[in-house]
Structure formats: structure tokens, C-alpha cells
Amino acid sequence: MKKREVIDHIVNWLSNYSNQSKTNGFVIGISGGIDSALTSTLCAKTEKSVICLNMPIHQHKAEYDRGHEHINWLKSNFKNVTSQEVELTETFKSISVALPSDIQDWLTMANTRSRLRMTTLYAFACHHKMLVVGTGNKVEDFGIGFFTKYGDGGVDISPIADLMKSDVFALAKEVGVVTSIQSAKPTDGLFADSRSDEDQIGATYDELEQAMKFIANPQNFSTLTERQKTVLDIYTRMNKANQHKMNPIPVCIIPRELK
Numbered sequence: 001m002k003k004r005e006v007i008d009h010i011v012n013w014l015s016n017y018s019n020q021s022k023t024n025g026f027v028i029g030i031s032g033g034i035d036s037a038l039t040s041t042l043c044a045k046t047e048k049s050v051i052c053l054n055m056p057i058h059q060h061k062a063e064y065d066r067g068h069e070h071i072n073w074l075k076s077n078f079k080n081v082t083s084q085e086v087e088l089t090e091t092f093k094s095i096s097v098a099l100p101s102d103i104q105d106w107l108t109m110a111n112t113r114s115r116l117r118m119t120t121l122y123a124f125a126c127h128h129k130m131l132v133v134g135t136g137n138k139v140e141d142f143g144i145g146f147f148t149k150y151g152d153g154g155v156d157i158s159p160i161a162d163l164m165k166s167d168v169f170a171l172a173k174e175v176g177v178v179t180s181i182q183s184a185k186p187t188d189g190l191f192a193d194s195r196s197d198e199d200q201i202g203a204t205y206d207e208l209e210q211a212m213k214f215i216a217n218p219q220n221f222s223t224l225t226e227r228q229k230t231v232l233d234i235y236t237r238m239n240k241a242n243q244h245k246m247n248p249i250p251v252c253i254i255p256r257e258l259k
Contacts, residue, residue: 025049032066114151134158145242165205211235
């Protein structure tokens, strides 16, 4: 991959999209992970206004600290970057009180966290006439659908969604993202126990990338190791289950003769 050229391409794409949409810049949530760190840095390189939001909800300290470190690094390197912390723990607690207790399973409440953050991002974006920037990579967005529908999947633009996770790490190193984030295990930040993406999925991103490539260019299945077959099963199962996230919303078309 031509890293510098890819960086310039994404930065130009972001700038042009903002110009064409007549918006003032970008709003992005900072999680303490590699995807939001790279994406926010690319946004900052456009020289347009960037608002970084830290939105803790029962946040694990290590994740919070990494996000804070990255925001400080951004602000020290780019004068167009501002930040704000919106503490959402009490708001989340209020939602938890309002919802019936029998529907509050772990996945429902994790997704509720993500959707609360999306609502916050759009409040800032609407007020400042900015774009909400997505941070999903290719494996997450188009491989296994590892995102919350109308949560972190509720965005205006997705600048890194054509990059594999390995590409994200390579570009993050190229632009100088802080080492604490580069070395941290990827996590979606939706759980207080700091569980990693690998803990949830059962496979690493490197393994998932290989499965995604195998699906795109099938070879002899018998040449795969038992572990590769297991990961391929994880990938295909999640891809099938999450098609509703990746495909357009179904629209019931009314026949002309019924109108």
C-alpha cells in the first residue's frame, strides 16, 4: 500500500465532501481505539474544524486515558481541533431505569450505549453544521457487520471503510498516532470490563482479513488449517447474520395498479 498517497487521497476526499455539502467540518467520537484515532487525525489534516468528543459511559479507565491522550496529541499538533467531554453515564442510567428490566440483556444495553453516543454526536453536528464521521473499517463494516445499527453505524461519511484493519494500523503509524493506542488491543468500548473485539468475535482481525480474502478469491478448502476453517465459519456466520446492517433498508414497493 502506498501509505502517503492513501493518506492524501482520504484527506482530499474528506475536504471535498465537506466543501460540496457546504458543511463546516467534522464531529467524531474518540474511543481510545486505533480506528477513531486514525480517522480523527485524517480529519484534522484537512485543516477544517474538527470537534472530538469523549463520551464516557461507565468507561474503563485505560480506554478513557488513551482517548484523552490522543485528543491532547491532536490538539497540540492541529490548531483546527477542539474537544469536549460529555459524561453520559448518568444519562445511560436514566435510560436503564426507564426500560423494563427484562429486556436489559448485555447486547441490548451495549447497543443502547452506542446509540446514545450517536445522538450526542448528531446534536453537536447539527448545531455546528458539521458532518458526523464514521470510524468503521472494511472488516467491521462489510465483512462481519461488527457495529451497532444506528449507533456507531449511524454516520454521514465513512473515510476508512475501504481499509482493512492492518491498513488502519499501518496508516496510524505513518501519521504518528500515540503508541499507547497503536499497541492496545482493539475494543469497541461498550463494556465496563474492557473486553477486546477478539474476546467478543473469537478471532483476530488478521484472521478475519484472511477469511474475507478467501471468500473473495476461493481456493481449495482442504488447504486450510483447522484454525482457518474455524475462523472462516465465524466470518461467514457473522456476515450472514448481519446482512441487515450492510444492506439498504427494505422498502415495500406498492404496485402501480394499487395506487
